[in-house]
Amino acid sequence: MITVHHLNNSRSQRVLWMLEELGEAYEIQRYERNPETMLAPESLKAVHPLGKSPVLTDGELTIAESGAILEYLADTYGDGMMRPGDEPQERIDYRYWMHYSEGSLMPPLVMRLVFEKIKNSPMPFFAKPIARQIADKTQSTFLAPQIQRHLDFIEAHLKERSWFVGDRLTAADVQMSFPLEASVARGTVGNRPAIRDYVARYQARPAYQRALEAGGEYAFA
Structure with a gap:
C-alpha cells in the first residue's frame, strides 16, 4: 500500500493530487506543523532522517523529495499518464x-x-x-x-x-x-x-x- 506522509499546508498536497490523477489507492499518515515555529514535527524523522515532508512509502521503499516522488509514481503507476510524449x-x-x-x-x-x-x-x-x-x-x-x-x-x-x-x-x-x-x-x-x-x-x-x-x-x- 502507498502511504503519503502528509504535513498540513505543505508540498505533500501535490503528491495527493498526483495519486488522484493516477487513480491509485493510498493512505495518509498525517502530521501537523508546530504552531509556534510552523516546522514539521520531530516524529517525521522516524520516516526519513531529514524529518521533512513529503515522504512516500510504498512497501519497502521510502522516497523523499517532491520531484522524485512524482517521477516514481509516473514511472511505476502511470502507464503513460502524467508523462511527456515521445517528442x-x-x-x-x-x-x-x-x-x-x-x-x-x-x-x-x-x-x-x-x-x-x-x-x-x-x-x-x-x-x-x-x-x-x-x-x-x-x-x-x-x-x-x-x-x-x-x-x-x-x-x-x-x-x-x-x-x-x-x-x-x-x-x-x-x-x-x-x-x-x-x-x-x-x-x-x-x-x-x-x-x-x-x-x-x-x-x-x-x-x-x-x-x-x-x-x-x-x-x-
Missing part, C-alpha cells in the same frame, strides 16, 4: 520544469517568506529597526526583482499553451503547482492573467478537488 523537445521541457520548480523558483520565494518573518519576529526594540531595514533592502534590491523575473518568464510560457509540457497535464504541472499557488495566494503574481488562469484551470480538475478533500485544510500563510 524530444517535450521530454526536455518535462525534465526542465520538474527541476525548475524547486531548483530555481522556490528558493527566492522561500527567502522572501523568511525575511518577512524576520521583520515580524520578537526581538529587542533597538534591534527591530535594523532588522527591518536589512530585510526591506534585501527584498527590494534582490528578492523582488528575482521573483518578478521568474513570474514574467512563466507568464510568457503559459500564454502560448494550456499546460507546461505538450498539450496535456503531466507531473511537471503537479510539480509547478505549489510555488504558483503560493504566489497567487500571497498576491505576488500581480497582473499576470496566464498564471492565474492556469492555476484556476487545474484547481477545477476533479482529481485536484479530491486531493484537497483527502488532505484537509490547505492554505498559505
